[in-house]
Every structure is written in C-alpha cells, then in structure tokens.
Amino acid sequence: METAGGKDGEGGSSGVPSGKRDSEGTCPMFHGAVAYGEPCAGAAISPSGPGAPSPLAAAWRRLARNRGAVFGMIVICAMSLAAAGAPVLSPHSYWDGVPGCERLGPRPGFWLGTDLLGRDVLSRMMHGARISLAVGAAATVLSLAIGLTVGLAAGYSAVYSRGLLDAALMRLTDTVYAFPGILLAVGIAAIAEKPSPYIVFIALGLSGWPGIARVTRAETMKIAAAEYVLAARSLGVPTSRILLRHILPNALSPVTVMATLAIGGNILGEAALSFLGLGAEDPYPSWGGMLSEARDHFTVYWWMGIFPGMAIVLTVLAFNVVGDGLRDALDVKSGGASY
Amino acid sequence: MSRLWFFVALWLCMAASFLCLGRSKAAGTAAGAAGLEIQAPGPGEGFLRVPINANPPTLDPTFVVTVVADGIDRRIFNTLVRHSPDESGRSLAIKPDLAESFECSDGGRLYTFRLRPGVKFHTGREVVARDVKWSLERLIFPDGYERLFELDRILGAQEFREAARKWRASLPPGDSVYADWSAAGLGVEGIRAPDKRTVEIELREPFAPFLSLMALTPAAVLPKEEVLRRKSDFGRFPIGTGPFRVAAHEPNSHILLERFDGYFEGPARLKGIFYRVVKENSVALQEYRAGRFDLSPVPMGMLREIKSDPSLSGELSETSGLSTAYLGFNMESGPAAGNVHLRRAMAFAVDREYLCSAILDGAAVPAKGVLPPGIPAYDPELKGQRYDPDAARRELEAAGFPEGKGLPPLRLYYRADGEGRLVCHAIQMQLRRAGIAVDLRPLEWGTFLARTRRGECPIFRLAWVADYPHPHNFLHTLFHSLLAGETNRTRTRDPDIDRLADAALQETDPAKSAELYRAAERRVLELAPWVVLYHGKTNLLIKRYVRGIRGRVTPLDVDTVLPGVDFHKVEMSPDFACAVDR
Numbered sequence: 004m005e006t007a008g009g010k011d012g013e014g015g016s017s018g019v020p021s022g023k024r025d026s027e028g029t030c031p032m033f034h035g036a037v038a039y040g041e042p043c044a045g046a047a048i049s050p051s052g053p054g055a056p057s058p059l060a061a062a063w064r065r066l067a068r069n070r071g072a073v074f075g076m077i078v079i080c081a082m083s084l085a086a087a088g089a090p091v092l093s094p095h096s097y098w099d100g101v102p103g104c105e106r107l108g109p110r111p112g113f114w115l116g117t118d119l120l121g122r123d124v125l126s127r128m129m130h131g132a133r134i135s136l137a138v139g140a141a142a143t144v145l146s147l148a149i150g151l152t153v154g155l156a157a158g159y160s161a162v163y164s165r166g167l168l169d170a171a172l173m174r175l176t177d178t179v180y181a182f183p184g185i186l187l188a189v190g191i192a193a194i195a196e197k198p199s200p201y202i203v204f205i206a207l208g209l210s211g212w213p214g215i216a217r218v219t220r221a222e223t224m225k226i227a228a229a230e231y232v233l234a235a236r237s238l239g240v241p242t243s244r245i246l247l248r249h250i251l252p253n254a255l256s257p258v259t260v261m262a263t264l265a266i267g268g269n270i271l272g273e274a275a276l277s278f279l280g281l282g283a284e285d286p287y288p289s290w291g292g293m294l295s296e297a298r299d300h301f302t303v304y305w306w307m308g309i310f311p312g313m314a315i316v317l318t319v320l321a322f323n324v325v326g327d328g329l330r331d332a333l334d335v336k337s338g339g340a341s342y
Numbered sequence: 343m344s345r346l347w348f349f350v351a352l353w354l355c356m357a358a359s360f361l362c363l364g365r366s367k368a369a370g371t372a373a374g375a376a377g378l379e380i381q382a383p384g385p386g387e388g389f390l391r392v393p394i395n396a397n398p399p400t401l402d403p404t405f406v407v408t409v410v411a412d413g414i415d416r417r418i419f420n421t422l423v424r425h426s427p428d429e430s431g432r433s434l435a436i437k438p439d440l441a442e443s444f445e446c447s448d449g450g451r452l453y454t455f456r457l458r459p460g461v462k463f464h465t466g467r468e469v470v471a472r473d474v475k476w477s478l479e480r481l482i483f484p485d486g487y488e489r490l491f492e493l494d495r496i497l498g499a500q501e502f503r504e505a506a507r508k509w510r511a512s513l514p515p516g517d518s519v520y521a522d523w524s525a526a527g528l529g530v531e532g533i534r535a536p537d538k539r540t541v542e543i544e545l546r547e548p549f550a551p552f553l554s555l556m557a558l559t560p561a562a563v564l565p566k567e568e569v570l571r572r573k574s575d576f577g578r579f580p581i582g583t584g585p586f587r588v589a590a591h592e593p594n595s596h597i598l599l600e601r602f603d604g605y606f607e608g609p610a611r612l613k614g615i616f617y618r619v620v621k622e623n624s625v626a627l628q629e630y631r632a633g634r635f636d637l638s639p640v641p642m643g644m645l646r647e648i649k650s651d652p653s654l655s656g657e658l659s660e661t662s663g664l665s666t667a668y669l670g671f672n673m674e675s676g677p678a679a680g681n682v683h684l685r686r687a688m689a690f691a692v693d694r695e696y697l698c699s700a701i702l703d704g705a706a707v708p709a710k711g712v713l714p715p716g717i718p719a720y721d722p723e724l725k726g727q728r729y730d731p732d733a734a735r736r737e738l739e740a741a742g743f744p745e746g747k748g749l750p751p752l753r754l755y756y757r758a759d760g761e762g763r764l765v766c767h768a769i770q771m772q773l774r775r776a777g778i779a780v781d782l783r784p785l786e787w788g789t790f791l792a793r794t795r796r797g798e799c800p801i802f803r804l805a806w807v808a809d810y811p812h813p814h815n816f817l818h819t820l821f822h823s824l825l826a827g828e829t830n831r832t833r834t835r836d837p838d839i840d841r842l843a844d845a846a847l848q849e850t851d852p853a854k855s856a857e858l859y860r861a862a863e864r865r866v867l868e869l870a871p872w873v874v875l876y877h878g879k880t881n882l883l884i885k886r887y888v889r890g891i892r893g894r895v896t897p898l899d900v901d902t903v904l905p906g907v908d909f910h911k912v913e914m915s916p917d918f919a920c921a922v923d924r
Contacts, residue, residue: 099771105700119701120768196789198758280759285782286767296764299624299643 065332072328078321082314086132095123097130098286109306116306118296124306127288128314134282134289135318138204139270143262145208146215146269151258153212154219155246161220162227163236173220180213184268185275192281200273200289203282207272215261222254256333260326267322274315290315388613388914389598390888392637392902393626397594397619400577402569403562404480410617412559413903417599417615419562419582422455422474422541423553425811425906427896432662433718434811434896434906436553440469440563440583441541450548450850453556457539461606463565464587471535477564478543479530483523484510490560492551497544498531520573522566548848550855551812558810559905585610585910594619611890611913617903626902627883636888637902640881642761645703648883657886662715662897663878666816667706667762667805669754669769670832673871676800677752683741684749685870689727690734691776692769698876701764705881709874712816712863716897719813719856719863726867727874734776746777755799758784762803765875769803794831804831805878811897813859818843821866832871839865887915 056064066072085092094112095101100121107117115124153172161169179187184207191206192198226232227250235245276282277291290311297308383389398411403419406412420440428435438444441455461469481490482499484507494500505528513521523529532544545552555561568581578591583606586599600614620626623641630638631654640648640658648654669692671678671685678685694708710726713719735745743749752773756766763784770780780801785793794802808815819825822843823835839862846858866872880900884891890912891904898906 098767099774100768119764120771121700193786197783197785280763280784285758285763285784286770299641303643303647 062332066328069328069331071324072332075321075323075325075328078317079325082132082318082321083136085129086136089126089129089133093123093126093129095126097122097127097288106304108304115310116304118293118304118307119300124293124310127293128290128311131283131288131290131293131311132314132318134200134277134287135270135273135315138200138207138273138282139266139322141204142207142211142269142272143265145204146211146265147258147262149208150212150215151219151251153216155223155251155254157216158220158223159227159242159246159250161224169220172216176213176216179210180217182210184210185272188272188276189279189281192276198281198284200283203273203276206276206281207269211265211269211272215258215265218257218261219254222257223250226250226253257330260330260333263322263326263329267319267326270322271315271319383598383614383616390612390615390637390909390912390914391635392615392617393620393629393635393639394597394617394903395619395621395623395626395639395901398597400574401580401588401591401597402577403560403564403580403582404477405577406560409901409905410903413899413901413905414597414599414617415559415562415580415582416584416903416905417586417909418580418584418588419559419564420461420584421557421559421561421563423557425554425557425896425898426908427894432897433716433720434898435718436557439557440474444553446553446850448544450550450848451545453543453545453552455541455543457541458606459539461583462604463568463583464581464602464604465565465568466604467565469563469583470538471541473563473566474541475529475533475535476524476566478533478561479523480564480569481560482530490555490558492549492555495545495547495549495552496530496532497546502528502530520570522570524566548850550847550849550852551810551814554810554812586615589614605910607910610910612909615909630883630885636885637891637904638883639902640705640883642705643703645705645881649704654883657883659882659884659892659895661880661895661899662707663880663900664714664716664808664811664897665805665878665900666709666712666714667765667803667875667878668709668712669873669875670794670802670804671871672797672800672802672833673835674797674833677750678800681741682870683737684743685873687734687737687741687776688773688778689870689873690730690737691773691778692873692875693729693772694874694876695729696772697765697768701768702761702876704879706876706878709876712820712866712872712874713813713859714808714877714897717808717811717813717816718852719859721860721863724860724863727870731776738777743777746779749778751779751781752801753783753799754780754801754803755783755785755790755793756803757787757790759787762805766803795827797827797831797833802831803875807878807900813856813863814843814847817859817862817866818847821862821871834866834869834871836865836869838862839869889913889915 101117101123102121104113104117105119105121107113107121109116113123113125115128117123118127153176157169157172157176160166187210188203188206191209192202195202232245232249235249240249273282273289274291274294277289278295280292280295282292283289293311294308294315297304297311301308383391394410394414396408396410398406398408398414400406401411401415401418403415406415422439422441423436423444424439425434426437427433438458440458440461442458443456445454446452447454455474457469457471457474463469478493479502482493482496482503484503506523509523509526509528510521532546534542534544536542543552563583565581569576572579579588581587585602585605585607587602588597589600590596590598596619597617598614599617601610601612603609618635620629623639624644626635627638627641627644629635648658669688673679678688698704698706698708707715710728711721711724713721715722738744738746754766754770756762766782766784770782773780783799790799790802793799794804806816806820809819817839819829821830821832821834821836821839823830823840826833826835842858842862842865846855846862849855849858867874878900880895882895882899882902890909891907894907895904896906
C-alpha cells in the first residue's frame with residue numbers, strides 16, 4: 004500500500020498510468036460509468052474510495068507476483084543497460100579487431116570469443132543491442148502511432164457516423180494485414196539503395212500497425228457506446244477531446260499488451276532483415292547481421308553465432324513474458340491469478 | 343511459472359537440435375527431398391551425381407550466361423578448339439577439338455580450321471563446315487551472345503548485323519533468332535566454308551586472343567535444322583556433338599545426361615551425369631557426406647574444417663579460379679585521382695595474406711599483380727604489390743599526408759552482401775592502422791554496379807573473373823582508355839598501357855605477346871589504379887572412386903560442373919562399393 008503511488012510513477016514509462024490518472028482527474032463521468040458497472044475494458048473496476056489502492060497499483064502488484072514477467076523485466080533492463088552503456092562498458096572496439104586474436108573461443112578477456120577479424124563478440128553484441136532495442140522500440144512506436152490513429156478514427160466513425168471512414172480504413176488495414184509482415188518490410192527496405200537502421204525501423208513500423216489498429220478499433224467501438232461518452236457528446240465536448248481524453252486512455256490496456264509483444268516481434272524482424280543484409284550500417288554490428296556472418300562457420304566457430312542468437316531469443320522471450328504478464332495483470336476478470 | 347520453464351526447455355531443445363544438425367551426417371533426409379530421391383540414380387549405377395546451385399535458364403549455347411549452363415553445355419557440345427592444361431599443367435593452352443588442325447596466316451588475320459572427319463550430331467547427321475559458319479553467325483546475329491562482342495573483329499561482322507537487323511524488322515515479330523538468315527542470302531563475309539571440312543575466318547585486323555574465343559562454349563557448333571525446328575525448346579533439350587545428350591530436364595529440379603554412343607572419340611565411360619539443383623552449398627556438402635553426390639563444392643569458410651577432417655581432406659581438390667579481387671580507384675575524380683602516392687600507400691597498407699587466411703579461409707591466394715595464375719602471361723616471379731607498412735608510411739608522406747594528417751575519410755563502396763563485405767571491414771581496419779580513415783559504403787549489387795560504371799564511387803571493391811583465359815581480357819578490357827567508363831571502371835587513361843596492350847594484340851608470337859602483357863601489367867601496378875587483393879580458388883570435394891577428375895581440374899573450373907574437365911574420360915572405379923561403405 005505504502006509504495007503504490009511511487010511505483011505507479013515508476014511504471015509510467017508504458018504510458019498507461021499517466022493517461023489513466025489524467026482521465027480519472029478530468030472526467031467525472033468516468034467514475035460514474037464504472038460505478039454503474041458498465042463493461043468498459045481498461046477502466047478497471049475497483050473500489051475507488053480514498054485510501055484504497057488505485058487500479059494501477061493493483062495491476063503492478065499482480066505483475067510483480069508473476070515471476071515470468073519479473074524475469075522478463077530484469078532481462079529487458081539488463082539489455083537496455085548494456086545497450087545504453089555500450090560505448091563505455093564494452094571491453095573492446097566493435098569495429099577494430101585485435102591482431103592475433105582471430106577466431107578465439109570464449110575465454111577471459113574475450114568472454115564470448117572473437118570473430119574472423121579478431122573483434123570481440125561481447126562488445127559487438129552490446130553495440131548490436133543498441134540497434135535491436137532501438138529499432139524494436141521505435142518501430143513499435145511508429146506502429147502504435149499509425150495503429151492508434153486508424154483504430155480510433157475507424158471505431159468512432161463506426162459508432163457515430165455512417166461508417167464510411169471505418170470501412171475505408173479497415174479495408175486498408177486488411178490489405179496491409181494480408182501481406183506477410185516480413186515480406187512487406189523486405190520490400191520497403193529493398194527500395195532504399197543502402198542498408199540503414201532507419202529504413203528498417205520505418206519498414207517494420209509500416210508493416211506492424213494493422214493488428215494494433217484492429218484491437219484499438221474494437222476497444223473504441225465498445226467504449227464509444229458507453230454512457231459517459233454519450234454524456235460527453237451531449238455536453239458538446241469536441242470530438243478530438245472525447246477521443247483523446249475519454250476513449251484513448253480506456254482503450255490503452257489491451258494496446259499496451261499488444262505493443263509489448265510487438266517490440267519482441269520487431270526485434271525479431273530487425274534481426275531477420277539484418278540477417279538478409281538490410282539492417283545496420285557497416286561496420287556497426289547488429290544481432291541478425293552477426294548471425295548471418297557466423298552462418299558459414301557455425302559448426303567450427305559456434306560462438307560467433309550462438310551468443311547473438313541467444314541474445315535475440317532471450318530478448319524476444321523477455322518481451323513476450325512481460326506482455327503476457329501485463330495482460331494477466333491488467334485483465335480484471337482473470338484477476339491475474341494464473342500464476 | 344511452469345510456462346517459463348516450458349519456454350526455457352523448448353529453447354534448449356531447439357539450440358541442441360540446431361547444433362546436432364550441423365554435425366549429423368544423415369542430415370538432409372527431409373521429406374521434401376524424397377520425391378527427387380526416387381528418380382535419382384543410386385550409387386554404383388554408373389552415373390556421376392553432381393549438385394548444381396541453380397537451374398540454368400537455358401542450355402542453348404548461344405545464350406549461355408551462367409557458369410552452370412556453360413559447364414553442362416561442355417558435355418553436350420564441342421567447339422573448334424578447346425582450352426586444355428599445357429605441359430606445366432598450370433596454364434591453359436589451345437588444343438584441337440572439332441578441328442583436327444588449325445593455322446594462322448596473313449600476319450594473324452586469317453585462321454583456317456580443318457574439321458575432323460566423321461563427327462556426328464546426336465541425331466546422326468555428319469558435321470560439315472556450313473554448320474560452323476551458321477553457328478558462329480548466330481553469335482553475331484543481333485540478339486546473340488553479347489559477351490563475345492569481340493567477334494565484331496571478323497571481316498563483315500558488323501555489316502552482317504546491320505543487314506540482319508533490317509531483315510529481321512521485315513519479319514513477323516517473335517522468334518527471330520530461330521529464323522534462317524542464310525536462306526535469305528545473309529551471311530558474314532569473313533566466315534567461309536570452301537568445302538565440307540574447311541572453315542576460314544578472316545579478321546579485319548590481327549587479334550591475338552581469337553582462338554581463345556573460338557574455344558568458349560558459346561562458340562559451340564549447332565545443327566541448324568534442329569535449332570530451327572525446336573525453337574526455344576532447343577534450350578531445354580539441345581542437340582550437339584558431345585559425349586552426352588540430355589535425357590531428362592526438369593526445371594528447378596534436375597538434368598539427366600546420358601551417354602552418346604556415337605561420340606567421335608568413342609563412347610564415354612560414364613553411363614551419364616545427373617545434375618540436381620541444391621541451392622545451398624552447405625546442403626550439397628551434407629548430401630555429399632551422406633553419399634548422395636559424387637562431387638561437392640566447399641562452402642565458404644568450411645575449408646579449414648574439411649582440411650582437418652581425415653576422411654574429407656584426401657578428397658579435396660584446389661585450383662585457381664581465374665579471378666582477381668581488387669580495390670579500384672576512380673582515376674577521374676575523387677581524392678585518389680591525382681595522387682599516385684596515396685594509391686600506392688593504400689596498396690602497401692593492405693595485408694593480403696591476412697585477408698586470405700583470416701576471412702577467406704584459404705579459398706583465395708594473395709595477389710601480387712593483375713593476372714591470376716592460369717592465365718598464359720601470368721608471371722610467378724612478379725614483385726608487384728605487397729604488404730609493407732614502412733613503405734606505406736613513406737608513400738603517405740609523399741602524398742602530402744604524413745601519418746594521415748589532413749586526409750579526409752575516404753569512401754569505400756562495395757556490395758552489401760557477399761564475401762566482399764567482411765573483406766572491406768578488414769581493409770578498413772588495416773588502412774586505419776596506416777593512418778588512412780575509411781568510411782564504408784555498402785550498396786545493393788545493382789545500384790553498386792551502376793554507380794561504379796557511372797564513375798560515382800571514388801573507391802570500390804570488385805572482382806573480375808576472366809571471360810576467357812587470355813591476358814587481353816584483363817589488361818585491355820579493364821585498363822584500355824577506349825573502354826573507360828565501360829569495362830574500364832577506374833577510367834584509367836594511360837598512353838603506355840594503351841600502347842602495350844595494342845601492340846600485344848598484333849603480335850602473333852605468343853612468347854613476345856606475353857612479354858608485352860607483362861610490361862603492361864607492371865605499368866598498371868606502378869600507376870596503381872587498382873590495389874590488387876587476391877585471386878579466388880576453386881575448391882571441390884571429389885569422391886575417391888571417381889577417376890579422371892582429380893588433378894585435371896583446370897583454372898576454367900569455377901563450379902561443380904567443371905567446364906574445363908574432359909568428362910569423356912571420367913569413370914567410376916571398381917572398388918566403388920567399399921568406398922561407399924567407408
């Protein structure tokens with residue numbers, strides 16, 4: 004109880020808590036709706052009397068009880084630290100090999116071995132983490148921006164106008180959804196004449212939004228029919244304000260789960276594109292690129308491929324378990340009791 | 343919690359199976375391959391089983407563009423002359439093939455070939471001189487094989503192409519290359535068939551590499567009536583004079599050649615050759631180990647492991663690949679254009695031994711000069727370019743950048759995928775140690791080629807593979823000022839190189855011609871429009887029971903299809919069974 008507020012603040016990076024606090028503070032209708040037991044997902048049904056833990060604090064506690072999610076969060080934090088501190092923390096240069104130290108297996112000094120040019124695999128992986136995490140996160144933000152916009156507009160128009168906009172946007176979404184994501188990303192990346200992480204982030208971002216748009220649309224339609232939204236409309240609150248202040252915050256929790264899972268997917272996508280030579284700019288390393296370089300020597304110099312591969316698996320797994328944990332923690336009906 | 347453990351266990355299982363796969367000798371028995379397995383000849387049936395990495399788009403020799411098609415066509419067709427290893431076994435020399443004798447007269451302008459008697463096409467018809475004339479004209483015909491543009495040096499070739507173009511325009515659109523121009527009275531003036539067994543070819547001016555061109559697969563002799571009758575189907579089931587003919591051809595799957603018993607040198611000892619498409623070299627190697635192929639390429643980076651494996655090291659065959667990898671400078675613009683000392687400094691700063699051993703794993707030999715081993719004028723004694731950090735420092739000082747001070751980072755362009763990438767990473771490291779900063783600029787292959795051709799890349803890494811084994815194809819094609827901006831991508835314009843390359847072309851004495859090419863090569867190295875890097879090698883695994891290939895692989899053989907090897911004499915040894923059991 005005592006730390007709930009503080010922890011809330013810390014957890015604010017996901018964007019959920021602040022949004023929700025805002026909505027609680029600014030929209031009295033919100034509480035009304037909850038009190039009537041309206042099924043508005045995301046608006047956690049909770050005792051909201053003074054002194055009782057906020058819904059977010061409760062969610063956080065459920066999350067903290069989930070050991071898988073805690074493991075995932077620790078992995079993500081560790082990876083982020085390694086990535087952020089790579090220029091300072093990495094024991095060797097990522098581009099310059101140590102003469103005479105080519106193809107060394109893991110040993111003190113080169114904890115994960117060296118590659119064909121005598122470059123330290125650990126140092127390259129730490130630098131590679133920058134690309135993987137940054138591209139994974141940035142692509143997800145881009146997907147979120149597109150997906151949320153499309154989903155909100157489509158869902159709201161489906162409820163309150165004749166739904167032409169909804170039909171148009173959803174057919175567009177279906178079209179993009181019909182393409183295999185990685186194929187679309189390869190296509191976008193191939194248009195650029197030289198590999199670059201910016202291209203990869205745009206390619207993944209542009210191919211990853213349809214899922215988010217669909218979920219957002221479904222949530223929006225559900226919330227838009229809620230009485231507090233009706234009330235806001237009847238009071239003449241501008242549509243943009245209704246969308247941003249009343250609907251978006253309440254639609255965020257399933258989207259948060261999706262976004263967390265999408266980061267993992269985008270890291271995997273970045274690795275795949277780098278593996279195909281469309282990723283990081285030479286000689287900057289990326290996990291997928293390291294895997295690709297190691298492919299021809301896998302049976303002999305296994306460390307060149309195993310460790311970047313493990314990093315990809317571990318990070319994607321971490322994002323997945325955190326996403327699962329978030330789903331359980333935010334879903335009131337299951338009570339987060341599955342663990 | 344249990345879910346987490348499940349994930350961890352699953353992951354470990356995957357990692358373990360991945361590792362096992364790499365080691366397993368029985369890998370590759372996937373269900374997908376089973377369908378092919380039924381049709382494939384088994385071991386001991388007298389068929390040589392060869393992996394190919396891609397399906398040739400056509401086997402019509404006039405339009406051959408891939409090494410694989412070239413090699414397969416070598417079994418089906420013959421040319422007037424062929425490249426065979428000379429006495430030393432290291433370089434190639436011109437030997438008779440369909441022509442039993444040939445001579446050059448009129449100061450190098452007239453070539454007379456005397457055809458072997460009694461040579462038959464697979465259809466049973468005898469080869470006559472008119473077939474040779476028609477086949478060569480087909481190469482010059484407007485849609486013919488453009489890599490043999492040198493055939494324009496034949497008297498009347500350009501006039502024929504112009505006339506043929508006009509004549510073709512009057513035809514209904516469609517398969518014009520399958521129309522018969524000779525019936526329309528068209529022909530190349532300089533290619534003559536005075537009688538059934540004599541072919542005369544007259545050139546506008548002497549051209550030393552001419553016989554080398556006549557030995558290339560596109561110059562194969564074709565039966566006109568079959569080409570015209572089968573049209574594009576000729577590309578799938580071609581008819582030639584060679585020791586084998588096509589029995590089955592399934593695109594993207596396999597090509598089965600069977601022995602032609604009427605071959606003019608006597609029937610081949612093999613019953614046939616079975617080519618099966620396997621896209622990844624590493625998969626081909628696994629299947630080779632499992633006994634499903636008799637030949638295998640050596641995947642990039644596997645050489646070291648194979649050499650340390652006692653059962654495989656004895657099956658390894660290594661040969662020069664007739665190629666030279668290099669860093670090219672744009673000689674017209676850019677920081678290196680007007681600064682020969684900077685170019686030489688870079689040539690001294692690159693450690694070629696390191697590139698070959700560290701990255702290429704012994705699949706290449708360090709280069710000293712432009713010509714790769716196996717090319718007739720190759721000079722094993724050449725001093726050429728070499729790694730010398732002290733000399734690099736001196737040259738850099740002479741260039742006006744002592745220890746690299748004041749030198750802006752140089753932009754090095756290269757193909758983003760492929761073996762050159764790591765090589766460029768290593769070159770960046772090595773040049774940085776010499777004080778020369780390099781920015782890496784990987785490009786997509788098509789973009790890269792277009793931009794080097796337009797002269798937009800100040801420094802680029804490329805490799806040149808000989809179109810035909812003759813020094814002309816290096817020292818003229820890559821450095822003559824006439825070709826600046828075309829095949830001369832560095833846009834080198836040097837009167838000395840031009841003069842030496844032109845003089846070599848006119849020289850009919852091979853020894854004197856070789857001396858001129860060597861002088862041109864030394865001039866190139868002095869001018870340093872290239873930093874030569876390495877010459878590629880062909881590494882192949884050949885089963886011990888296959889006789890007649892090992893030791894006969896020539897510098898022409900860059901793939902498992904071995905265009906330079908005479909398969910007519912290849913056989914399976916009788917101790918085959920025990921060899922398989924091993």
